[in-house]
Amino acid sequence: MKRILSWAAIAVGVVYFFLPLVGMLEFSLKMRRGEYSLDAYRSVMGDPQFQATFGYSVLMACLTIVFGVLVVVPTVFWVRLKLPRLRPFMEFITLLPLVIPPIVIVFGYIRLFNTSSWLPLTGSALGTDFLLMCGYAVLALPYMYRAVDTGLAAIDLRTLTEAAQSLGAGWITVLARVILPNVLVAVLSGAFLTFAIVIGEYVFAALLDRPAFGPYLVWAGGNKAYEPAALAVMTFALTWACMMLIQLATKFSKHTRMPH
Amino acid sequence: MAYLDLTALQKSFGANQVVKSFDLGVAKGEFVSLLGPSGCGKTTVLRMVAGFETPTVGAIKIDGQDVTHLRPNQRNIGMVFQAYALFPNLTVAQNVGFGLKIAGVSAAETAARVADMLALIGLPDMGARYPFQLSGGQQQRVALARALAPRPRVLLLDEPLSALDAKIRVSLRAEIRDIQRKLGITTIFVTHDQEEALSMSDRVVVMNGGRAEQVGAPFEIYNHPKTRFVAQFVGTLNTLDAIVIDPAGGEVTVQGQPLRLPQPIAALRGATVGLALRPEVVHLEADTAQISRGDFALPARIAAVQFLGAVIRVKAETAAGEISLDLFNRPDAPPPPLGAEVALRFRGQDVIVLA
Ligand SMILES: Nc1ncnc2c1ncn2[C@@H]1O[C@H](COP(=O)(O)OP(=O)(O)OP(=O)(O)O)[C@@H](O)[C@H]1O
């Protein structure tokens, strides 16, 4: 009886989760009357605005990942090595982006960095891009921090650092040659999560008025019939591809397997 | 002046003074062990030499150069850790070549030096493996090769053998000492295992509570301990009370029997002094009837017999307390039975007078 009930619960869950997806997929294939076709996808791919916004968001995602890694890895490394008492504080800080709504953050940015402020970042496209990247990095911080922190917890940070130092390595070398390679898998999983977040993000890009993929999705949803379904399916596929890449990265790190 | 010179080193963590005025000179090519109980400051001294801790007071010189305030990566010192600390993402060869690469040594020379080091540690074919594919003993040998590859001025080892099983520990001892001799590298070895310290070192520093209690060759430390702590920490020790009869002539009585010590005693007539005896200087006389009147002999009863192979450790109960003694195993002389009445004999020159 219990088994039947739990199977029923799983079935309900699966239907609840997958039915809309299947429906959306089916709908995205029905652009041509009377038969299934990939016309909607072809139309999306051919849309220059899609190409521009998608390209922009991919670029922003990559920049955000690089920026996030450069900020988070050395910080977590230093806190774990020299200021372990600050760890609870770090945990708290890095949770804030999950608690504070993005709209609040972005309004804060606009107030702080508008054209009449001490640092008028929003005055130029490039400055706004930089601001947007920082915003994305903040949104991704909870995931990036946790991924890197878990990665660093798995290695004997202090002894490895000291071993490298006694062999002549300075801080940069320690980070680049010893720490980063050993937390690469963790960093990668943080990176893919960051990618997934940035690709779908709407609020920041819309309010800072940058030509990103999120606002394009919303615009397409309001102005086209079949293409939004195709776009949604593609976005889902991309996110899942990221998840699978995380799994693969974990699998292919041959040296992190421990003998005991 | 010594090659490695530690002068009046002190180290405090907050209000806790961990190292209190530590002096040591190590000659070039010498192997010195720091031996002492847990928490006595051995690792702290080593970490100050390596540069991971800055002394609160004092100076460290290597070959005449003051390195007290140099960063660890500027000191050219090799370090081997208890936990191996090999870089898990690098192969054995890359680990060994790590220091050379940082020093800017050419690829060809690095490869040659790495091959030399791997041959030296007896793992010539393991260069392509990753650390997790090696046993603990092999990992520690690779760590040694990695520390030695950049030709450091000083080699520091912090309990490098404690994480290994007993058998490998003993064989690696000899191997490390061999390599150290071959390269003639000045070495400080930290351990809390006295057997390790005594068997490997040119000199041993016995530490207690942040101070060096005695510095000397193993033979010296074992046979002529300067303080009660050294006597008791190094080796097994039996203690007996004796009453001084003639301080200048070194005459005492133990349990009413006269005993002459080779040196004068720094105590007044009639005072009680502590005598210490190593288990191997006490002889066991099974046939008490053989003892002639006037010879020194303590009556005793066998309380425990531990057969260790080459050595048989016997515990005997006397009026002055329990005494441990070691007998060499001989096929024609079985150990005495429990409860047997025996006599214990020892010579005045084998006795250590405890201060
Ligand atoms: N970074 C530190 N901060 C505060 N106290 C410390 C620090 N490092 C060491 N100590 C203290 O200094 C004392 C000596 O430590 P040390 O590690 O030098 O001992 P040790 O002789 O190496 O002992 P063991 O044989 O257990 O390794 C200990 O009481 C320890 O608690």
Ligand SMILES: [Mg+2]
């Ligand atoms: Mg220690």
